[in-house]
Amino acid sequence: MITKRFAMNHFAILLLSGLLLVFPGPGHLEAAAEQAAWAEQAAQLEARGEWSELLKHAFRWTRSEPGHYRAWFNMGLAQEQLGLADRAEGSYRQALRLNPQFAPAWYNLGVILGRAGRVEEAITATRRAAEVAPELAPAWFNLGILYGQGGQLAEAIAAFKRVTELEPGNRHAREALAAAYEAAGQPAAAARLRKELQQR
DSSP states (O other): OOOOOOOGGGGHHHHHHHTTSOOOSHHHHHHHHHHHHHHHHHHHHHHTTOHHHHHHHHHHHHHHOTTOHHHHHHHHHHHHHTTOHHHHHHHHHHHHHHOTTOHHHHHHHHHHHHHTTOHHHHHHHHHHHHHHSTTOHHHHHHHHHHHHHTTOHHHHHHHHHHHHHHOTTOHHHHHHHHHHHHHTTOHHHHHHHHHHHHHO
């Protein structure tokens, strides 16, 4: 099963700190404060699971700042949670047009595409998330699942191995790695991993 969507608050500290890097003048300070206010309200709505309200908020945010990738990301997040996958895909893609280096949007786009059975597209999006944020273990885990679905077992094994490097205590990743070894005709490696799991 593909890991659930990537919530905004995982990157909140990083993103908010980014607002503090460049302030050439008072106008920029006001703009940054306004962006922070939009982002803070979105984070609060997400934390409370108020997806309809988040959608309304994100709609207003995209109208106020149509060039802000985080506004579109929040729009996609709300749409996804409300079962509007097609619209969410469009919002995530718009966020990525504005900021191709924004890993959460690549990640969530990969989840939507994977759930729709669009495996190759999902692999492309999820691989991009892992390239942009190489320490993002859930992206590597989802890549392993997607590669397995596409019959690319060597790539699946490599992806699951990466998860175990990033999160040595992740049992799901080790179990998935064992299954991938078995599917690839490497029963000895699978048995070794399962034995290790039983001893933990």
